[in-house]
Amino acid sequence: MQIAEIGLLGATGPAGSALAARLADVGYEVIVGSRSKYRAMEARDVIVDAWPDRDLRIEAADNHGAASAEVVVIATPWNAAAETAASVADQLHGKVVICMSNALSKVGREFQPLVPPRGSVSASVQAEIRDAYIAAAFHHVPAKALADLERDVESDILICSDHPHATETVAAIVSRVPGLRPLDAGELSNATAIEAFTAVLLQLNVRYRTRVAVRFTGIPDHAVAVSGGGHASGVAGSAAPVTAAPVDGTRHGDDDVDDGVGGGVGPDVAVT
Template sequence: MRIGVLGATGPAGSGLAVRLASVGYDVTIGSRSKYRAMEVSDKLLAKWPGQDLSITASDNEGAAAADVVVIATPWDAAGATAASVQDELAGKVVISMANALAKVGHEFQPLVPPRGSVAASVQAAVPRSHVAAAFHHVPAKELGDIAHPIESDVLVCSDHPSATECVIDIVSSIPDLRALDSGELSNAAPIEAFAAVLLQVNVRYKTRVAIRFTGLDGAGPASRSTAAAHAATAAQDVSGADAGES
């Protein structure tokens, strides 16, 4: 499976890109400038010379041609970035990972995007895609340090069950990450907002915290082997709907 990461020149996007590549995914880094994406790709490959990483670079349109696409831009650019490649994203699983936050004085505060969450704004921008929200609480620096495992729960929510299952399988392919089905996309609003709490804890205690829920011992998602099938199912669902409307 090829995963495209749009806006992967930032710490969260590049961290996710290299982490996904480290577990065997083919990853395309996307940016408004292909040359900027090439710079980031070269830096990642140079940083991890002992790893067999399948990372290529392209502009956002090229990255959007992947099987599954992650929107890793700053939150206020996520909807516009998705809309700019909406034809390439039609019928695909699209992962929104941005949090709408602002630092006011010494405190981090959540912002409320027009549709309640960044993920909902992305879904509105690409109505023919299956948007899922995920990776909001995973520290970017640790995500990109593939020499060490990263332990965290990842909350996944979507209005499309096939997208939820696909993203859960992708998350579960990363050692020590545990994906949790967190319901419909409306839950993205509190999930995104809670990132402000984690950042504040990080500042107060000079650390980088991650979320881990108790009481779920033994609970596990489907295996990664079905991720490609779920992505294909999502595409077929949308293609069928488009055909019916015509």
């Protein structure tokens, strides 16, 4: 199934709006959603006005409108992710839903991971919409880097899901974005570690006054090629070392803080 339209719930924060811009830039029709359609319209206008020479097909809607898309991304702050999913559950039946939120807290100058009762934000979302196909992804991408459409973002995107179809769908979306590489990181239970690792990336941003993205070495490109069967990317053989590469950017989330990494609080990862 070729995806044409992607909706983002809670996409008015740095992470969500950055991902919306990047997805629109590679040809997807994007619906920016928020609890308030007017806030979504403001977020849409900021993106479009920033890139007047690009053909960005972005619409604005409330979260119900955004949930009508073929694939839906939850880009809210972590403590609103499950509630937001539940509020549009009737529209998510049978759809691939991507959760990019990280449960983090800042204590002094330190970022600390929080573990929700179900183990991860993504698992909490799955519990609210059991008939949707949940995948955890986009946790470690710097929001500012993602929002800068003039530069590619060099980063691996870890994808966790209990549903091979969801993993394949997300991997296909990631593969459309120059510089991003999708990696099948296994079942949704692994989202606990992936979300928590965002705290480490944020701390590296603070310590070294930079914004980092994650690359895994030792995995050949042919092993992560998006395929039609099974999980989209296979990680076989010996364990691969991780490298944290500095990038020019920051990351994502709806009404969130922009400390840097993907969907939550992140190293130039976006905080959702």
